[in-house]
Structure formats: C-alpha cells, structure tokens
Amino acid sequence: MSLPTPAPSVRRVLTLVLGVGLLVAAAALLHRTFRHHPWHQLGDDLLALGPVTVAAAVAATACSYLAMTGYDAMALRHVGHRLPYRRYGFASFVATAFGNNLGASAVVGAALRARAYATWKVPGATIARIIGFNLLTLALGAAVLAGGGMLHDPAGVGRALRLPPPVTLALGAALLAAVVAYLGWAVVTRRPIGWRQRRLVPPAPRLAVAQVVLSTVEWLTMAAVLFVLLPADARPGFLAFAVAFAVATIAGLVSNVPGGLGVFESTLVVLLGATTSPADLAVALVAYRLVYYVVPLLLAAVLLAVHEVRQLPLPPLRRPALRRPTLDAPFGLALVVAAAGVFMLVVGDLPCPAELDLSGVTTSLAGLAALLAARGLRRRLKGAWAATLALLTGVTVVSAGHGDVALPVVTACLAGLLVATRSVFYRGAFLCRRQTLLVPVVAVVLVAGAVWWQESSRFTPVDAPLLTAPFAGGASAADRVAMAAGILGVFLGVRWISRATTVRHGVADPEELDRAGDIVARNGRCLSQLAFTGDKRFWFSPGGEAFLMYQVSGRSWIVMGDPVGNPADFRDLVADFLAEVDRHDGRPVFYNVRADHADLYRESGLSLAKLGEEAVLPLADFSFAGKAKTNLRNCRNKSQKLGMSVEFVAPQDVEPLLPELRVVSEAWLGHRNGKEKRFSLGAFDEEYVARFPLVVVRQEGRVIAFATLWIGADDGEVQVDLMRRLPDGPRTVMTYLFVECIAWAQENGFTAFSLGMAPLAGLRTDESASMWDRIGHLLWTHGEQFYNFKGLREFKQGFLPQWRTCYVAAPGGPDLPNAMVDVVTLVGGGLRGVLRG
Incomplete structure (x- = not known):
C-alpha cells in the first residue's frame, strides 16, 4: 500500500481557488470586450506599429528595469552591505522579470533575490531586510499614483475595482496617508519601531525621499511602455493613463495570476472606458506583453542559467542527482x-x-491540457x-x-x-507502465465525448470562454454537461500523468536485516541500533560495507542518522541514494545527523539546519561528588530508601521478563493516551526489546520502570533508548534509573553516556537566524502543550553534560518545513498519531 501524500494546506487551496476564480472572471470580461476583434490579423497589426514605436517601448522598458535596480542599490545602502552593480543589478533584473511573469511576484522575486544574494555570501537576515526594503519601495510609488487616482476619480476607479465611491475615496486617502506617514517617520521622528526583540530602523531621510521619487518614476516608465504603443489619436492624457495603469497593475498583482494576465487588462478596459477602442487596446496590450514581459523573461532566463551553471560545484563525486536545481531544459x-x-x-x-474550421472546443481543451502538463515537464x-x-x-x-x-x-x-x-x-514511468488505467480511460472518454458532441454539430456555440462555458446562460443543458465533462477529463488525465512513480510502503526483508546487523556489529554507533525496529528500508553501498536506513513519507525519503559502516563507502552510498530519490522526484532528508559528515551533505546540495542538542557525559572524569551533583546523590539515596533497586539484564536473559515489561509499557501508553512513536525511537516490540541489555527498576519486587540500552560498536558509547514507567510510581524513578545507568557504564569501561537529544534546543535567535531557526524557536517557546521541550532539556542539564549539536540535512528553503512535517508524520505514525500525541 502506498504512503498517502499530505494534503495541501487550506491557505494554499484557497489561494489557488481565488487565483483561478479571478483568472476565469477576467477571461470572461476580456472575451466579451474583444470577441469581435479579428485576431487572425494580429500579426499585421503588430507590424503596423512601426519600428519607432517599438523602439520607444523598448527604451521605456529598459528605463523601468534600470530603475528597479536602483531599489537594490538603496536597499544595500540601507543595510550597510556593499556589492558591485553587476551583482545586485543581475539579482534585481532576474527577480523582476520572473516575478512579473510567474504570478505571486513578491514570493517569486524574493526567492530569486535570496538565491542570488546567498551565492555571494550575504547573510540571511540581511537578505530578508533587502527584500523587505524593495517591496516597500515598490509599494510607495504605487500608493502615490493609485491613491492620487482614487481621490481624483473615485467613481471611475470604483467601477473598475467593484467598490462603492466612498470606499474608493477612503482607500485612496489611506494610501496617500501611508506614504506621508512613512516619510514623517523617516524624516522627522527617526525612531525605531518594533515589538520585543524585533526592531525596524528607518532609512536615512534622503534615502526615504529617494524611495518615493524613484518608485514613482519607475511606475511612470512602466506605464510609458504601454502608452507609446497606443495609437497617437487614441491616447488619453499621460498622467491619467499612468494612474489607470497603476490601479490595473495593482489589481493584477493582488490577483496572484501569472503576470496579472486578464485581470490587468480587464481593469484597464474599464478605467479607460471610451477613450481607447478595444481593437487599438488589444493590439497595444499584446505588444506590451511581448516587450515588457516576454523579452525580459527570455533574457533573464539566459542570465540565470549562466549564473546557476557557474555556481555548480565540481567535487570528485559520481552523482548525477546531487547538483542543485538550475534553470535548465525542463524549466x-x-x-x-x-x-x-x-x-x-x-x-x-x-x-x-x-x-479555418478547427473546433474551438478541441483547440481550447488541447490548450488547457498543455498548460496543466507543463508542471509535469518541470518535474x-x-x-x-x-x-x-x-x-x-x-x-x-x-x-x-x-x-x-x-x-x-x-x-x-x-x-x-x-x-x-x-x-x-x-x-517516474511511461504511460504504458502505469498500473492503474481506470483514470486515464475515464479521462479519454470524457474528452472524446465533449469533442464528438461539438464536431457532430449538436453543440450550440456559446459566447463565453471555455472555463466559463459550462455556466453560460445561452448554453443548453447538454452543452454545459459536454463542456464540463471535457474540462474534467483534461484535469483527470493531466493529474494522472503528472504523478511520479509511487513508492510503496515496505520494510527490509530478513536477509537485508542480517546484512545490516553485521555492519552495525562492526561499525555501528548507538543510533545505528534503530535499524532493528522493523519499520525501515535499507540502501546498501555498491561495496556492501555501508548502508542507510530510511523510510518514505509523502515526498520525503527520510534517512535516520548518518550512514552506517565503512566511511570509505559513504560518498558512493549517498550518491546512489540521492540519484534514486531524484529519479522518483523525492525529497532527501537526513534526520538527526552529526557534524562529522557535514561536508558530504553540503557537497550533495543539501543544507544543514540545527535540529537540537544531544546531552553526552564523558565518563573518564565523571563523578557524582561535588556540590553540583548534590541533587543526583539525594535522588539516589531517596530512591533506595523508598525500596527501589536496579537490575541490569543481559539480552539473553530478557525474555522471561517480557510479560512484566509489557504491563509497564501498556500502563505508560494508556496514561499518556497516545500510541507508540516509531522510526526515530524504539517501540515496545518483544523481539526488539530482547536484542539489547536492559535496566530494570523494582520496588518491593515489582517492576516499576525499565529502559533498553544501546551500545555503540565503534565509539564505546552507551545510550538509553526505550523508557517506560508506571504512572503511579515514585516521581524520582527515572532520574534514579539514569544515575544507576551512568554508574554501570562507568564501571564497565565505556567512554561516554548519552542522555539523548533535547529537540529544538539551542536554535539561533539573532538577526542571522534562518527561517527554520525562527520556526523551531517559536515551537520551543510556545509548544509546551504539545511536547515538554524545555522540561526535557532542564532534566538533562541536571547531569551537567556536554551538548553535541544534531542536524537535519535536507534541501533548503520551503522544502525544509515540508520535510519536517513529513518527519513528524512518520514518527507519529500518521496524522492521527501526531494529533493524539
């Protein structure tokens, strides 16, 4: 049975629905406006614009993009970081070109800026400030033009935005007031604002004024591109046109539709009214899209591809799948x-x-299929x-x-x-190799039925775009059903082909478990004992002397710990594993790893994020004497007075104790109203428990607590794994158990004792902290109702350990939070297990 893919968040679904809805509504309006335009003559109309007009539009486009590079120049000056123009100019141009075309321009532009600046070693906190400064600068000019236009003509702008004139008037006043307030803050008050440790420092007065001026100029040059493409006798006044352009552009940005396609045009049509004919506006809009969007996008794509190729590391690794993603042929x-x-x-x-009598329905359905299939090509x-x-x-x-x-x-x-x-x-696999054929068969039947219905002349032409045709008032019920069936068939078919090969849930077979056991016995650390939990797969190195233990959750291939075995095999092992993950369009995650192999993970294109800290006691010089250990000695003495005693049991002697141990384990789980955690922790399985030495705490002959002990083969370390206690037992029992385990490990000549990891402990909170650090610290601070983060670290700190950093190695950016959701789901045994705790 294949593992379920996590459902998308509600916000993501609502954003998608809103964007599609706005696109459909805008398409309907544009279709009604331009339906009589002879589109087959568009090529001749574009040529009729003339070279002078096109050159003027290109010049205005260059000025607009050049002004945008000034945003980055001011931002770098504000944050006090120097870079040459060739670098920040490149970052600005690429981010702007892609952001304009791909929708969610703030997100896309920010991601590309962050990617470019990160390659030049600009700190993450500084990048965030640069991006925020740029967005603010862009908004200032828009607020000046749009706010002024709303105050000047609230009725006209209100019709375009579907707002009553009083609301439009108030919105315009608010936009201009915000600009004035910003200038007052930066020029007059000069006081930082913020909350708790977060502070926003105003820019220098000249810089703030320059922001408003440069942003306004940039918006005017952008409007000039479309303005010069209009026929001279159909142009309104430039300032009035610039205001309408700014309002329409903001509407397109808010819609989150790629390039504001449809939303921008429809808003502009309403704002210009009878000033410009639809035919003239249609030609100018197409030319504007080509000059301001398509040409810069193609140039930015080439520049970004060259930049990414230059950033590719060239380590001596055989690794087809280890390179960072670049703008390449699939994209x-x-x-x-x-x-x-x-x-x-x-x-x-x-x-x-x-x-040309080719069916409009056939052409439109083919276009919809190509549009949706593009995502599968990208993957x-x-x-x-x-x-x-x-x-x-x-x-x-x-x-x-x-x-x-x-x-x-x-x-x-x-x-x-x-x-x-x-x-x-x-x-993935070719279409003919898929196992489930019901979905594609249904999709083909639906699409073929819709096409046949129209081609058989039973279809009544509807004056509406394809996506709104099923709801068009002039269509018969049969026509609506046919169109809806065709659209549904396209969606089903493209969704079916856009899935990577499903990785089915599975675990290692007995032969693989024996191979892994031999490697663990020779080279395994304490954490390597998790190979025997029975819920993992194994990936062996080509030489067979090392392996990874992993499982798949959603898109994440989650490896538990570092590679196990001969270090000489680790590079080829990781390379082969990542190639397999890439072949399945998966997300590699190395969970709870040490810094020992950090270079290998980074060379493999992964980022390291701090996961928490592991408490380790070096036993050579450890002692329970001294004032700092008073609490531990008192706990030991108190426990012994309460009749508690400790017994250490060898693996071969554990089996007779299993019935008593199960009673304790079930009582502990029942008290917590939870279920067994797996993958990163041992669970109570009799075969698993009987593999390890056991420490048992008794009181008056009754077992009240126990724990299994991991023993490392290559570093002489001991670690407590599975721990259980009776809920009604003495409160000191677990501290007493740890004290006796430490004494036992020291007496038996082990070099170190691990008390386990404190999750999310020690994450950075300064300005250079990453997004993951901030999220983790937020959970650490406010997540006590879900997990006792602080209490667990304070308990372990009572033993005065040394703290060893633990990491998660995974793709950076938004992939890391998604990967951690998959990890939590896997460890908790599914979403229900996570919610039950």
Whole structure:
C-alpha cells in the first residue's frame, strides 16, 4: 500500500481557488470586450506599429528595469552591505522579470533575490531586510499614483475595482496617508519601531525621499511602455493613463495570476472606458506583453542559467542527482509549453477566418491540457513528456489538416524540442507502465465525448470562454454537461500523468536485516541500533560495507542518522541514494545527523539546519561528588530508601521478563493516551526489546520502570533508548534509573553516556537566524502543550553534560518545513498519531 501524500494546506487551496476564480472572471470580461476583434490579423497589426514605436517601448522598458535596480542599490545602502552593480543589478533584473511573469511576484522575486544574494555570501537576515526594503519601495510609488487616482476619480476607479465611491475615496486617502506617514517617520521622528526583540530602523531621510521619487518614476516608465504603443489619436492624457495603469497593475498583482494576465487588462478596459477602442487596446496590450514581459523573461532566463551553471560545484563525486536545481531544459520547455497552452486556450475562444474550421472546443481543451502538463515537464516526469509529445503531435496534424499555419508550426517545433531533450525526462514511468488505467480511460472518454458532441454539430456555440462555458446562460443543458465533462477529463488525465512513480510502503526483508546487523556489529554507533525496529528500508553501498536506513513519507525519503559502516563507502552510498530519490522526484532528508559528515551533505546540495542538542557525559572524569551533583546523590539515596533497586539484564536473559515489561509499557501508553512513536525511537516490540541489555527498576519486587540500552560498536558509547514507567510510581524513578545507568557504564569501561537529544534546543535567535531557526524557536517557546521541550532539556542539564549539536540535512528553503512535517508524520505514525500525541 502506498504512503498517502499530505494534503495541501487550506491557505494554499484557497489561494489557488481565488487565483483561478479571478483568472476565469477576467477571461470572461476580456472575451466579451474583444470577441469581435479579428485576431487572425494580429500579426499585421503588430507590424503596423512601426519600428519607432517599438523602439520607444523598448527604451521605456529598459528605463523601468534600470530603475528597479536602483531599489537594490538603496536597499544595500540601507543595510550597510556593499556589492558591485553587476551583482545586485543581475539579482534585481532576474527577480523582476520572473516575478512579473510567474504570478505571486513578491514570493517569486524574493526567492530569486535570496538565491542570488546567498551565492555571494550575504547573510540571511540581511537578505530578508533587502527584500523587505524593495517591496516597500515598490509599494510607495504605487500608493502615490493609485491613491492620487482614487481621490481624483473615485467613481471611475470604483467601477473598475467593484467598490462603492466612498470606499474608493477612503482607500485612496489611506494610501496617500501611508506614504506621508512613512516619510514623517523617516524624516522627522527617526525612531525605531518594533515589538520585543524585533526592531525596524528607518532609512536615512534622503534615502526615504529617494524611495518615493524613484518608485514613482519607475511606475511612470512602466506605464510609458504601454502608452507609446497606443495609437497617437487614441491616447488619453499621460498622467491619467499612468494612474489607470497603476490601479490595473495593482489589481493584477493582488490577483496572484501569472503576470496579472486578464485581470490587468480587464481593469484597464474599464478605467479607460471610451477613450481607447478595444481593437487599438488589444493590439497595444499584446505588444506590451511581448516587450515588457516576454523579452525580459527570455533574457533573464539566459542570465540565470549562466549564473546557476557557474555556481555548480565540481567535487570528485559520481552523482548525477546531487547538483542543485538550475534553470535548465525542463524549466524552459515547461514555460514555453505553458505559453503555447495559454495561446491555444485563448485562440479556441476567439473568432477565426472561415477557412479555418478547427473546433474551438478541441483547440481550447488541447490548450488547457498543455498548460496543466507543463508542471509535469518541470518535474522531469516521463509520463508528462510522453503525453505532451502526443498532444503536440496530434494538434500539429489536426490543425495542419484544417488549413492553419501558425499553430502547427509552433506545436511541431515544440514536439521536436521534446524529442531532442528526451534524456532529461527520467523520473517516474511511461504511460504504458502505469498500473492503474481506470483514470486515464475515464479521462479519454470524457474528452472524446465533449469533442464528438461539438464536431457532430449538436453543440450550440456559446459566447463565453471555455472555463466559463459550462455556466453560460445561452448554453443548453447538454452543452454545459459536454463542456464540463471535457474540462474534467483534461484535469483527470493531466493529474494522472503528472504523478511520479509511487513508492510503496515496505520494510527490509530478513536477509537485508542480517546484512545490516553485521555492519552495525562492526561499525555501528548507538543510533545505528534503530535499524532493528522493523519499520525501515535499507540502501546498501555498491561495496556492501555501508548502508542507510530510511523510510518514505509523502515526498520525503527520510534517512535516520548518518550512514552506517565503512566511511570509505559513504560518498558512493549517498550518491546512489540521492540519484534514486531524484529519479522518483523525492525529497532527501537526513534526520538527526552529526557534524562529522557535514561536508558530504553540503557537497550533495543539501543544507544543514540545527535540529537540537544531544546531552553526552564523558565518563573518564565523571563523578557524582561535588556540590553540583548534590541533587543526583539525594535522588539516589531517596530512591533506595523508598525500596527501589536496579537490575541490569543481559539480552539473553530478557525474555522471561517480557510479560512484566509489557504491563509497564501498556500502563505508560494508556496514561499518556497516545500510541507508540516509531522510526526515530524504539517501540515496545518483544523481539526488539530482547536484542539489547536492559535496566530494570523494582520496588518491593515489582517492576516499576525499565529502559533498553544501546551500545555503540565503534565509539564505546552507551545510550538509553526505550523508557517506560508506571504512572503511579515514585516521581524520582527515572532520574534514579539514569544515575544507576551512568554508574554501570562507568564501571564497565565505556567512554561516554548519552542522555539523548533535547529537540529544538539551542536554535539561533539573532538577526542571522534562518527561517527554520525562527520556526523551531517559536515551537520551543510556545509548544509546551504539545511536547515538554524545555522540561526535557532542564532534566538533562541536571547531569551537567556536554551538548553535541544534531542536524537535519535536507534541501533548503520551503522544502525544509515540508520535510519536517513529513518527519513528524512518520514518527507519529500518521496524522492521527501526531494529533493524539
């Protein structure tokens, strides 16, 4: 049975639904506005603009992007970090170009800026301040223009934004008041603001004024790009146009639709009203998209690809899957295929010349399929590659047979590119190798039925875009069902092909367990004993002298601890494992590792984040004497007076005690109203418990507590693993158990005793702290109702140990929190187990 994939968060779903809803609404409005435009003449219309007009638009575009680099220059000056222009100019241009096109521009732009600055060793906290400063600068100019426009014409702006004039007036006043307040804070008061340890320091007065001026100029140059593309006799006043442009752009940004596509245009149509005809505006808008969005995106893609290639490490490792993700063939192809999909989706809803009788429904459904399949191409999936190639080939043949010229040329070129780049699509299985065929069969039937319904002349043409056709008022019930079925079929089919090969839940077989046991006996640390919990898979090195123990949860392939075995095999072992993870489009996670192999993880493209601290007692000089150990001695004496005694049991003598131990374990679990944790901890399994030495605490002959002991083979260390006690037993019993275990380990010549890890302890809280550090510290501070983080560390600190840092090695950025959710789900035995504690 395959492991379930964690459901997306409610916020993510709502954001997606909102974005799609806005896109559909905007598409409907644009379709009604431009439905009579002769789109087959668009090429001639664009050529008719003339070289002077195009050159002016290109010049305005260059000025706009150049002004955006000034944002970074001011931000770097504000945070006191010097960089040459070639670096921050590159970061600004790439982040702006991709953010404008891909939607969620603040997030995309911030991620790309962070990626670029991080390669130049800019601290994380400084990067965050730079990004925040840039977003604020961008907002200031928008607030000046949009706020002024709302105060000047609240009725017109209100119609465009679907707001009553009083609300629009109040919103405009608030925007301008915010700009004035910001300048007052930076120029007059000059006082830092914040809460607790967080402080916002105002920029220098000249810098604050420069922010407002430069941002306003940048917005004006952006508006100038579209303004010069309009016919001279159809242009309104430039300032009025710039205000309308700013309002429309903000609406597009808020919509989170890629490039504000549709939302920007529809808002601008309403704001300009009768000033500019739809035909003139349509040509200018298409040219504007090409000049301001597409051309900079292509240039930014080339620059980013060159930058990423230069950052690739070249260690002497045989590792096809260890490189950091770069903007490569799959990304570029996915972007182009998505663009072709949008083109087909729009063209299918617009009037065509009479000689081109290709079904609009067929073209639109093909475009929707290409748009959705682009994500699978980005993930390098074989199934997505095969399905997209088949789709493009079919569109090429059908559209060419109907007399079209442009569409078959585009789709044929894309199909050729897919064939030429076949080798980079290696994840998952081909379509014919999938086990479940019910979903694709249903999808094909639904899509074929929708196409047949239209092609059989039973379909009544609907004056609405494809995505809104099922709800169009002029459509018959049968037509609505047919369109809805076609859309549903496309979604089902693309979702089916966009899945990587499912990794089924499984554990090691007895032969693998024996191989791992031999390696653990020779080279294993204490943590290596988790190989015998019975819930893990093993990945052995090519030489067979080392292994990783892991399990799959969601997309995460979670390795427990460092590699086990001969260190000479570790590099090839990690390389082979990561290649397998990459082939399944997985996320590698090395959980609870030490700093010993940090270089290997970093060379493998993984980031190290602090997980917590392990309490370790070096036993050579350890003593219970002295004032600092008074509490431990008192606990020992008090426990003995209460009739408690300790017995150490060898593994071969554990079996007769198992019935008594099970009673204690079940009582402990019942008191906690929880279930066994697994993977990173031992669970009460009789075969597992009987493998290890055991320490038993008795009171008046009755077992009241016990613990299993791990013994490392290569470092002479002892660690307590599975611990259980009766809920009604003495409160000092666990401290007494630890004291006696430490004394036993010291008497038997062991070098160190580990009290285990204190999760989330010691995470950084200064300005250079990462996002994970901040999240972890928040859980440490406010998560006591879920887990006794502070109490556990205070208990272990009572033994005065040395603290050894433990890490998690995983892909950086947002992948790390997602990976940790998968870890918690795996350890807790599923979401229900996590919630039950």
